[in-house]
Amino acid sequence: MTQTDLRDADAPALEKRAGGAGTLRRIATHQIAGPLAALIVAIIVFSVTTSTFFNVGNLSLIAQQSVVVGTLAIGQTLIILTAGIDLANGAIMVLGSVVIGQIAVTGDPVIALVVGLVVCVAVGAVNGLLIANFRLPPFIVTLGVLSVITAAARIFTDSASYPIDSGLLTVLNQGPTVGGVTLTFGVLLWIGLTALLAYALGQTAWGVRVYAIGDNPRAAELAGIKVKRLLFGVYVVAAVIYTFAAWQALGRTPTADPSGYSTANLDSITAVVIGGTSLFGGRGGVVGTLIGALIVTVLANGLTQAGIDSLYQQVATGVLVVIAVGVDHLVRRRQSR
Template sequence: MTARAIDPGALETTASKSKYQNELSMALVLVGIAIMFEILGWIFVGDSFLANQQRLSIIILQVSVIGILAVGVTQVIITGGIDLSSGSVVGLSAMVAASLAQSSTDPRALFPALTDLMPVWPILAGVLAGLVVGVINGGLLAKTNIPPFIATLGTMVCVRGIAKWYTLGQPIGLLTPEFSWIGRSFNVLGFPVPLPVLIFLFVALIFHVALGYTRYGKFTYAIGANPQAARVSGINIGSHLIKVYAIAGLLSGLAGVVTAARAASAQPTMGTAYELDAIAAAVIGGTSLAGGSGRILGTVIGTLILGVIMSGFTFLKIGSYYQEIMKGAIIVAAVVIDQYRRSRKDRV
């Protein structure tokens, strides 16, 4: 208080602090959870959770695919919609990309004439597959009156079917080393940083800027906050929704490419239920399902919270069944806490 009285610029900083207050408190939650695992680790495992570079890089690697999806779905949720198709798109685009990334050493390659291609082709094909699904999602919403939940539920089922039909259910293996390179790690300042992590952070940065500082972002929030008012303000809602869902689809496609590259193979069931993790990450990060609010920074933190929890459970040698049970509970708890906090703030 005294500092504010002295420093005339203090008002500015309090304003900007409150702007990121949600993200700040989520970051504190993240740190709190990590410390909790650190303490539990010493008690039950006799080992440090955090002082393990490899573990930290695996945490973020594991969630980078979910993170890329979550960046897309956050934008969709801000418009007041939902995208259930992202997990299926991961499966499809992994299959499409892998089918064009096969090595000529595979005698049973899907397209024997298209082996040993430059990695740019499978990447483009995978991303494009996602983009097409996204445009279909957005187009359905723009041209019909069906709710986003139903539209993307439909494409979710369809796209999974297409992914299985593509090879009649067979997995695709023996990918070129150039393609699998996307899943590798690099040495950045002495730390091994996996490329998928860099892709995730890069995508997050781009859309953090896009939502905060461009017309695209302003219109996205406006549509979610009040679609009728947005329309009267001259926004073409249909074409904007196509853009938002197309971007979400494209990011899902990218996530599929990364998934195939990391596994150096592809299966049609890849990405199953990822859409739910992505939505959970966005919601934990403070994006409201009612639309009109949410930020990418929050989603990144939400993604990390999910990752820390999962790897923490593994670290404590808690069985995978228990992990799932706890994960569900944590998602609900995060939203309950968030709503409680908001309602307290609104009452002011």
């Protein structure tokens, strides 16, 4: 057998080996690889250092604690992918929850949910209109809307909170128990929305256009993408997701409180950034955001069980955000060379 024959005989094995190495390389360099590794490390560390962290009850609690901010962060991800930002998402959710709560006190909870959806979508449409059609900076627009909506929620309720006793409005905090882990309908909704948006972003023309706008809006426009219409639609879709978060919030804490979730906007941005989505737009996804939300909750839960002061928890979260942004900046610089 000649040397050429030997090479030809070994070719399938070499291709298989190269293919395996390529698969491992793709997994290692995938955008969610870093956040997923960080989540696994955090779980291992807290499982070793505390005796109460790694049990089914606590893991179920972590998922439930992540659900509201995690769902808000899905909408935030869509907006950040277009190189925007939504500082008003938490306030929109709170406004939706108090509208739903107040109508449900004397009316039909189904009508309350529909009205809450309309209110949230209307605010999202205003954001989209000002940013897409008038080309105003997303940071300034949503900061202004944050102030207006926060005040509007308090004016609407006279700064009073409303207890929720409707089964429909609190149903998302219920759910089946599997192996000692309670999977609330709110958690299942969060996972379902993540899967739906992951498919939409990764497998549809709409998703391709969202990434294109975030990467280079001018080039996207030259390619025939209706940038204004799509950008407007992203803010409206995000507002629909915020309505789901409002429903989840009413289940988690059966009270419509205009002062609640005051840091939800920053928490959602933190989850998005830690999950690997670039603040510069065009890179990232909702699966990473789900992992990012879990990282933030695992960190808070684990440090609390370890007896660490909450101030240090904020320091740790802030450091993670800075590291994530720094890594993203380095990756972008390398790609631009």
